Amino acid sequence: MSAPQPTYLHDYQPPAHRVTHTELTFDLAPGATRVKARLHVERHPERDDAAESPLTLDGEQLSLKAIAIDGQPLDPDEYRVSDTQLIVHRVPERFLLDTEVEIAPEANTALEGLYQSNGMYCTQCEAEGFRRITYYPDRPDVMATFSTTLIGDAQREPVLLSNGNPLERGELPGGRHFVTWEDPHPKPCYLFALVAGDLEKVEDSFTTVSGREVVLQIWVEEENLDNTDHAMASLKRAMAWDEQTYGREYDLDLFMIVAVNDFNMGAMENKGLNIFNSAAVLTHPQTATDAAFQRVEGIVAHEYFHNWSGNRVTCRDWFQLSLKEGFTVFRDQCFSADTNSAPVKRIEDVAFFRTAQFAEDAGPTAHPIRPDHYIEITNFYTLTIYEKGAEVVRMLRNLVGWEAFRQGSDRYFERFDGQAVTIEDFVDCMAEASGLDLGQFMRWYSQAGTPEIDAHGEYDYAKSEYHLTLRQRTPATPGQPDKLPLHIPVRLGLVGTKSGEDLRMTLDGEVIGKDAVVHLREDEQHFVFTDIAEAPVPSLLRGFSAPVKLRFPYSREDLAFLLTHDSDGFNRWDAGQRLALLALDDLIAAHRNGVEKVMDVRVVEAFRGLLHAETDDKAVLAEMLTLPSEAYIAEQQPLVDVDAIHAARTFVKQSLAMALRDDFLRVYHDNASDAPYAPEPEQIAARSLKNVALSYLMSIEDEEGIELAQRQFSAGHNMTDVRCALTLLTHSSRGDLADPALRLFSEKWAHDPLVMDQWFSIQVTRPQSDVLERVTFLMDHPAFSLKNPNRVRALIGAFAGQNRVNFHRIDGAGYRLLADVVIELNRLNPEIAARIITPLTRWQRFDEQRQALMKAELERIRAEELSPNVFEVVEKALA
Numbered sequence: 001m002s003a004p005q006p007t008y009l010h011d012y013q014p015p016a017h018r019v020t021h022t023e024l025t026f027d028l029a030p031g032a033t034r035v036k037a038r039l040h041v042e043r044h045p046e047r048d049d050a051a052e053s054p055l056t057l058d059g060e061q062l063s064l065k066a067i068a069i070d071g072q073p074l075d076p077d078e079y080r081v082s083d084t085q086l087i088v089h090r091v092p093e094r095f096l097l098d099t100e101v102e103i104a105p106e107a108n109t110a111l112e113g114l115y116q117s118n119g120m121y122c123t124q125c126e127a128e129g130f131r132r133i134t135y136y137p138d139r140p141d142v143m144a145t146f147s148t149t150l151i152g153d154a155q156r157e158p159v160l161l162s163n164g165n166p167l168e169r170g171e172l173p174g175g176r177h178f179v180t181w182e183d184p185h186p187k188p189c190y191l192f193a194l195v196a197g198d199l200e201k202v203e204d205s206f207t208t209v210s211g212r213e214v215v216l217q218i219w220v221e222e223e224n225l226d227n228t229d230h231a232m233a234s235l236k237r238a239m240a241w242d243e244q245t246y247g248r249e250y251d252l253d254l255f256m257i258v259a260v261n262d263f264n265m266g267a268m269e270n271k272g273l274n275i276f277n278s279a280a281v282l283t284h285p286q287t288a289t290d291a292a293f294q295r296v297e298g299i300v301a302h303e304y305f306h307n308w309s310g311n312r313v314t315c316r317d318w319f320q321l322s323l324k325e326g327f328t329v330f331r332d333q334c335f336s337a338d339t340n341s342a343p344v345k346r347i348e349d350v351a352f353f354r355t356a357q358f359a360e361d362a363g364p365t366a367h368p369i370r371p372d373h374y375i376e377i378t379n380f381y382t383l384t385i386y387e388k389g390a391e392v393v394r395m396l397r398n399l400v401g402w403e404a405f406r407q408g409s410d411r412y413f414e415r416f417d418g419q420a421v422t423i424e425d426f427v428d429c430m431a432e433a434s435g436l437d438l439g440q441f442m443r444w445y446s447q448a449g450t451p452e453i454d455a456h457g458e459y460d461y462a463k464s465e466y467h468l469t470l471r472q473r474t475p476a477t478p479g480q481p482d483k484l485p486l487h488i489p490v491r492l493g494l495v496g497t498k499s500g501e502d503l504r505m506t507l508d509g510e511v512i513g514k515d516a517v518v519h520l521r522e523d524e525q526h527f528v529f530t531d532i533a534e535a536p537v538p539s540l541l542r543g544f545s546a547p548v549k550l551r552f553p554y555s556r557e558d559l560a561f562l563l564t565h566d567s568d569g570f571n572r573w574d575a576g577q578r579l580a581l582l583a584l585d586d587l588i589a590a591h592r593n594g595v596e597k598v599m600d601v602r603v604v605e606a607f608r609g610l611l612h613a614e615t616d617d618k619a620v621l622a623e624m625l626t627l628p629s630e631a632y633i634a635e636q637q638p639l640v641d642v643d644a645i646h647a648a649r650t651f652v653k654q655s656l657a658m659a660l661r662d663d664f665l666r667v668y669h670d671n672a673s674d675a676p677y678a679p680e681p682e683q684i685a686a687r688s689l690k691n692v693a694l695s696y697l698m699s700i701e702d703e704e705g706i707e708l709a710q711r712q713f714s715a716g717h718n719m720t721d722v723r724c725a726l727t728l729l730t731h732s733s734r735g736d737l738a739d740p741a742l743r744l745f746s747e748k749w750a751h752d753p754l755v756m757d758q759w760f761s762i763q764v765t766r767p768q769s770d771v772l773e774r775v776t777f778l779m780d781h782p783a784f785s786l787k788n789p790n791r792v793r794a795l796i797g798a799f800a801g802q803n804r805v806n807f808h809r810i811d812g813a814g815y816r817l818l819a820d821v822v823i824e825l826n827r828l829n830p831e832i833a834a835r836i837i838t839p840l841t842r843w844q845r846f847d848e849q850r851q852a853l854m855k856a857e858l859e860r861i862r863a864e865e866l867s868p869n870v871f872e873v874v875e876k877a878l879a
């Protein structure tokens with residue numbers, strides 16, 4: 001097999017032929033599904049060579065049964081079929097192409113194209129799945145209207161869904177029936193979808209701002225009919241929010257969501273027919289945690305928002321993926337912030353971003369938000385494209401201000417409606433609306449790696465000036481040794497050490513206020529703030545105003561000061577994280593040197609202060625009491641020592657728990673409640689505060705804490721409380737606490753795969769050293785299957801990604817286990833295989849012994865016959 005070849009951005013050309021209308025007929029039958037396609041094709045006006053160009057269509061794993069142009073069957077010498085293409089040598093200026101292919105959805109374990117999940121037919125076409133359905137120019141810049149007829153068995157597939165509006169339905173001989181759907185909005189084929197099966201629906205409606213009535217349907221398997229309320233309510237909120245915030249109205253009479261059990265990602269924005277991983281849409285207080293409720297709300301909104309940012313205006317090519325994803329993630333983040341606690345949303349997003357995206361940016365698969373080449377595009381549905389893309393859009397919003405941003409957004413949707421466009425088109429609209437020069441800003445899209453800012457400040461008592469120096473540097477990333485300076489907005493304040501208040505800032509003779517943005521554009525810049533009457537502590541990068549690492553030589557006293565006085569809630573939280581990190585650094589060193597660990601009393605006092613402060617924001621308090629995760633701590637270390645990190649973090653947690661036991665008990669009791677469950681901000685905040693307190697108490701296996709955890713588990717009020725209690729019992733050192741609870745839980749929930757996923761994750765993230773054996777054992781559990789991505793993520797993903805001490809076991813058994821899974825998944829589901837491998841690719845971060853073990857496993861994988869997906873990742877990891 002020859003090595004798969006990359007596709008390059010600089011090779012982009014419009015297609016020689018475009019399709020204006022697509023007629024599809026699916027005859028769904030076990031073992032012999034037939035797809036007839038009639039494409040209305042014409043030459044592309046922008047290609048001078050179109051007249052001489054052959055018609056080139058993509059197609060994979062298709063068996064061609066018939067082909068005709070304008071009704072005339074083609075002779076075999078008039079076309080050529082390869083593993084990936086159908087080429088018709090000579091075609092007229094404008095014509096109808098008819099093809100018929102046979103495909104095998106029941107044998108499709110990759111879950112791309114048309115496949116079966118629990119006996120129901122469904123599709124996943126983004127990015128390049130449509131080519132596994134029929135021969136087609138499978139690229140987003142070919143946009144056509146679609147008319148789709150589905151034929152199925154009336155018993156087995158009573159429900160037949162596709163994009164747009166249903167036009168016609170009827171009976172057919174042999175117990176079969178059909179439905180024809182018409183989608184009037186031109187779309188690329190990646191937005192095509194069909195669903196056929198025995199499903200039930202929940203229906204509601206939404207009246208748009210212009211008074212049109214839209215029917216909303218959520219289709220599920222019958223047993224899930226009770227689990228759709230939250231998704232439906234979220235959908236309606238999202239529809240209203242997009243009208244109010246962005247002036248975007250829905251454009252069909254019907255909007256459908258379907259829940260499927262086997263799905264590679266979270267969900268998919270197919271026009272009028274969103275397909276969701278059941279984990280991203282189904283909720284019930286008894287089975288889903290608060291976090292799951294919020295995730296569902298966010299994903300429902302995300303997919304809905306794509307109707308404009310993605311569907312009406314789409315991407316010219318897949319290099320522009322962040323055009324739709326970065327913008328849409330930014331939109332869903334703002335929606336969630338408006339609907340829930342805005343500061344907590346920001347804290348959670350940034351905590352996750354700084355852990356996971358920073359790691360990606362520092363690893364062998366680092367890539368810019370707009371990559372310039374790829375082998376397998378599904379490998380680029382990454383945190384960089386999505387989350388860093390959203391951070392860049394957020395910076396744009398902050399740079400130009402909301403009003404200009406909204407004008408730019410209106411301009412973008414208006415100017416490019418029905419088109420496939422580029423990131424420049426989007427940024428140009430923002431530049432035009434604001435009058436700002438965003439030239440340098442564009443580098444954010446082409447440079448990979450996390451910029452690092454070194455900040456230094458000095459107060460000049462004699463002159464009442466504060467001098468701030470900012471120096472930026474972006475480290476080299478694979479293929480990009482040298483970086484240019486970026487345009488980085490740094491939001492800041494100067495907090496007076498006497499007054500505890502933000503000081504009024506004057507920069508270059510201009511009063512800029514108490515909270516302002518300075519623009520770092522050079523490698524190094526010096527800012528002099530005048531008329532600063534008292535020595536300040538600078539509060540830098542407020543709200544995480546740019547996706548960078550900022551270093552400032554804060555003392556612990558400075559941080560304790562900011563923790564109580566910073567007017568920016570986000571930076572108050574961050575000061576606490578920085579303070580904890582300084583203490584953790586010392587303890588990590590102590591652990592490595594075999595020296596006795598001593599807890600920093602300043603951290604204890606800071607936490608005591610938090611527990612005693614008057615606060616009306618319990619959600620933020622819960623975040624402030626949460627220590628940085630082991631993964632985030634690891635991100636800060638030059639070389640990761642998983643055992644020292646685990647020991648240090650455990651030590652800090654236990655020290656805090658011992659010193660503040662009574663406070664944690666009080667917080668627990670003050671926030672316990674019997675009120676009926678609602679996924680509402682106030683309740684969620686109280687639950688998270690209560691559960692943080694419980695986790696401290698359980699860290700020292702406090703008798704009263706154990707009793708509370710057991711009671712919380714048995715009371716079974718809601719899954720948030722049950723899961724937290726079960727996790728704490730399972731992760732304690734006492735098998736007598738873990739085993740009975742796990743048994744009860746699995747007996748109760750054996751029938752619900754999404755709950756069993758939680759049961760898997762809880763067990764495989766225990767810190768105890770026998771966990772690897774348990775992972776192997778659980779892989780044989782009847783509820784587990786390597787064919788289902790949710791199961792793989794819950795068991796293997798959670799073990800390799802979250803159980804750092806055990807995955808990195810020094811005998812290499814964790815690495816071996818993951819490599820074995822990757823090798824098997826490479827055959828079954830390459831997309832999931834290429835994702836689950838991530839922890840192994842980060843070998844450079846560990847000691848030599850572990851490096852060697854990890855590389856050996858990567859080499860073992862490389863020796864297999866690999867899918868392009870896994871090939872690309874392994875090659876980069878070993879490069």
Ligand code: 0A1
Binds near residue numbers: 124269302831
């Ligand atoms: N566009 C979807 C995500 C998605 C991408 C690829 C998929 O299969 C390869 C599935 C879903 C979104 O952003 O939600």
Ligand code: ZN
Binds near residue numbers: 306325
């Ligand atoms: Zn998306």
